[in-house]
Each structure stands twice: as structure tokens, then as C-alpha cells.
Amino acid sequence: MLIDFHTHTSASDGALAPRALLDRAAARGVAMLAITDHDTVAGYLDAQAHGLAVHPALQLVPGVEFSCRWSGTTVHIVGLGVDIGHPALRAGLDFLAAARRERGEKIAARLAARGFPGALAGALAEAGSSQLGRPHFAAWLVARGHVRDAGEAFDRLLGQGKTGDVQCCWPELAEAVGWIRDSGGIAVIAHPLKYRFTGMKLRRLVAAFAAAGGEAIEIICGRQQPQQAGQLRRLAGECGLAVSAGSDFHRDGPYNAPLGVDSAALAGLPAVWERLQRR
Numbered sequence: 423m424l425i426d427f428h429t430h431t432s433a434s435d436g437a438l439a440p441r442a443l444l445d446r447a448a449a450r451g452v453a454m455l456a457i458t459d460h461d462t463v464a465g466y467l468d469a470q471a472h473g474l475a476v477h478p479a480l481q482l483v484p485g486v487e488f489s490c491r492w493s494g495t496t497v498h499i500v501g502l503g504v505d506i507g508h509p510a511l512r513a514g515l516d517f518l519a520a521a522r523r524e525r526g527e528k529i530a531a532r533l534a535a536r537g538f539p540g541a542l543a544g545a546l547a548e549a550g551s552s553q554l555g556r557p558h559f560a561a562w563l564v565a566r567g568h569v570r571d572a573g574e575a576f577d578r579l580l581g582q583g584k585t586g587d588v589q590c591c592w593p594e595l596a597e598a599v600g601w602i603r604d605s606g607g608i609a610v611i612a613h614p615l616k617y618r619f620t621g622m623k624l625r626r627l628v629a630a631f632a633a634a635g636g637e638a639i640e641i642i643c644g645r646q647q648p649q650q651a652g653q654l655r656r657l658a659g660e661c662g663l664a665v666s667a668g669s670d671f672h673r674d675g676p677y678n679a680p681l682g683v684d685s686a687a688l689a690g691l692p693a694v695w696e697r698l699q700r701r
């Protein structure tokens with residue numbers, strides 16, 4: 423069975439419209455799909471309206487990916503099976519919408535100081551109805567001819583440690599986990615190895631996450647080495663966490679994972695989809 427508990431649509435920074443993502447997943451035979459856009463459930467809502475009628479065999483799981491702060495860095499927490507009408511989730515989404523706006527203003531101010539004025543209006547126009555994020559600033563920089571492509575935009579101006587890497591505004595880890603828990607969802611640490619923490623720091627993150635009510639970690643996320651799944655499986659086992667898996671699909675590309683993960687890779691482990699299936 424193919425499952426996928428981490429995907430993005432054009433409601434955040436994915437290339438495919440929600441319905442197109444759903445069509446793609448259905449065509450690939452994905453049985454359970456969570457749409458986990460950054461800080462919004464708009465993509466899920468759109469896909470749900472389409473999917474019930476067109477792809478009745480595909481179980482669509484409501485989800486979200488929250489950015490939050492922990493120990494001086496940004497980490498991502500996926501929420502699965504959240505009640506999207508719950509006031510706790512709404513509070514979280516509202517908080518993040520304001521945070522993204524505030525962050526966008528700071529990124530734009532920094533870009534202006536580097537000789538690129540007008541970035542906020544430009545990025546908001548690129549974002550349209552999507553959540554404002556750095557890819558929209560990158561698209562604006564490309565459209566203005568300031569950089570050749572999005573890769574150069576991130577390398578020079580927006581990537582980690584660059585002028586547009588503003589981390590000020592995110593909620594604390596415990597807060598984000600709380601919104602997910604309070605709205606009936608399962609909190610999952612997204613792509614645990616992407617933060618490049620030492621083993622000891624990763625264990626500290628897992629401990630803080632579990633103390634806040636977090637329940638699972640992704641052991642398969644996008645393209646990764648086989649030994650990484652093993653490492654994460656051991657970590658989950660040692661810390662008593664359930665496991666999740668997803669593609670983190672944003673768009674097609676040579677280094678990107680396609681939609682869908684074989685659930686056999688998680689056989690015998692306490693996996694999130696078993697609980698989501700029963701709802």
C-alpha cells in the first residue's frame with residue numbers, strides 16, 4: 423500500500439494545485455494522502471471538495487506543517503488528523519499567518535537595505551492566495567532579473583544564514599505541538615535529519631517534543647539514504663515514538679521524491695496511519 427503523510431500544494435510552496443496533487447496521488451495508487459501545507463489548510467479544503475466525488479478510494483487526511491522555534495533554530499512539526507474547524511488549530515493558523523506577514527516585512531526590509539526595494543509587494547503578488555514564504559521572494563527576484571533562478575536567490579540572499587533568513591517570528595515548539603494536540607491531531611517531527619543536529623541535540627529535540635505531547639517522527643521523508651531510515655527507526659524505538667512517512671513533495675525534479683511511500687517500509691512499527699485509518 424502506498425501512503426504519503428507529508429505533501430505540499432500551491433496553497434503553500436508546492437507547484438501543483440490541490441486538485442492536481444490529489445489526481446496525481448490517485449493515479450499513482452496512493453491509498454492515504456495527507457496534505458500538509460506550511461501553516462495553512464486551504465489546500466486540503468480545496469482537495470477535499472474535489473476528492474470526495476472524484477477519488478472516493480483515496481483517503482485524504484487533514485494536515486499542516488508548522489514552523490516553530492526550538493533551541494535557537496527553526497524546526498518543522500507536521501500535524502496529522504487535525505480537526506480543521508477547531509479553535510485551537512485556528513489560533514495556530516492565525517498566529518502563523520501574522521508571523522509570516524511580519525517575517526515577510528523583515529525580509530523585505532533587509533532586501534531593500536541590500537539594494538532590492540519593493541520586495542514585499544512583489545512577493546505578495548507572487549504569493550497570491552498562498553502563504554507568503556521565501557520562495558515567493560525568490561520568484562520576485564527572478565522576475566525582476568536580480569538573480570538568474572530561485573537557486574541563486576537562495577544561495578545569495580534567502581537561504582540559511584543569508585540576509586533573508588529571518589527566524590524571529592515563529593511560535594515555540596511546545597506551542598505548535600499544543601495546537602495540534604488540542605485540535606485532535608497527531609504531532610510529528612518533520613524530516614528530523616534535515617536540521618543537521620548532532621545525535622545528542624536530536625535526542626534533546628525529541629525529548630522536548632515528547633514532553634510537549636508530540637507523538638511521532640518521520641523516519642522516511644523525501645529522498646534519503648537507506649541507513650537514515652534505520653537511524654531514525656532506532657531513535658523512534660528508543661524514545662517510544664510512533665513513526666510516519668511522506669515524500670515532502672513540492673514539485674517534480676531530479677532530486678525530489680515522487681508521491682507515495684510503500685507502507686511495507688514501516689511494517690511492525692507503531693505507525694500513525696493505523697490510528698488515522700480508524701477515525
Ligand code: MN
Nearest residue numbers: 430435460672
Ligand atoms: Mn516547503
Ligand code: MN
Nearest residue numbers: 487498612613
Ligand atoms: Mn519542512
Ligand code: MN
Nearest residue numbers: 428430487670
Ligand atoms: Mn514539508
